[in-house]
Amino acid sequence: MPKKKYGQNFLINDEISKNIANTLNIKSKNIIEIGPGNLSLTKHILSKNPRKFVAVEIDKDLRKNYDNNISQFISFHDALEFNEKEYFNNENFSIISNLPFNISTKLLTKWISLQNKHNCIDSMILMFQKELAERIIAKKDTKKYGRLTILTKAFFNIENKIFVDKQNFFPQPKVDALVLKFTPHKKNKINKKNYKNLEKLTTLFFNERRKKNKKKITKLFNKDQIVNLQLDNLYEKRPENIDEELYYKMSEFI
Secondary structure, eight states: OOOGGGTOOEEOOHHHHHHHHHTSOOTTSEEEEEOOTTSTTHHHHHTTOOSEEEEEOSOGGGGGGOOHHHHTTEEOSOTTTOOHHHHTTTOOEEEEEEOOGGGHHHHHHHHHHHHHHHOOEEEEEEEEEHHHHHHHTOOTTSTTOSHHHHHHHTTEEEEEEEEEOGGGEESOOSSOEEEEEEEEOSSOSSOGGGHHHHHHHHHHHHHTTTSOSHHHHHHHOOHHHHHHTTGGGGTTSOGGGSOHHHHHHHTTOO
8 A cells, every 4th residue: 555654646547657758768878766656657667778777665565566577676765865876876867757745845956956066867757746846847927936946947947748637646646746857958057056055045035935025135145246236126026026047146146
């Protein structure tokens, strides 16, 4: 039985699993999957002959469900602690996964940080709860645009690929899901050394997202910086009204 503590909602529609696997060119690539669960997606990944493949599963009770042909590809670890670079001997890799819903944000931010440090991710195909996915791909001037949007778009172009109705899972979650494709930018939108600044900046702005920007701007920037970046034009606006490119620019100065 799926376990709630691990955020397990197993995909039970084989056609959808096949479509997810088809979203990425897997052949001869290094591939990691998080939460293989009932192997719905795993079998389709393996059928496409990846160069090296590992599926990271935290639930050791599932071991009894895997035969020897599958077990050789399963690593029983906490995905949040798993060292992807070490497993692939510092080679680049791609991630394809129906993410455990309860840790999907933590996993995404882990991989964003990894991309910032090493540029080691070739692509990602990830399933999220629909509401979270909509936050990731949100546009400026919308309520869903926020910190996660800005951090992710600093490193990846994001496409909405597949809608998955909640009825395709067991147990059935309360919300539908979306599969997103993440393609790295040829050049990251921020310098490596500014990533912590961007985290700090977006946390400050979006922790009080309904408040106007003036106090936040005058707290972080001196008068010359405000003039040079024309930040005074944003005083009466709110955090979601600032384009991500300007957040990246601001991260250079704090």
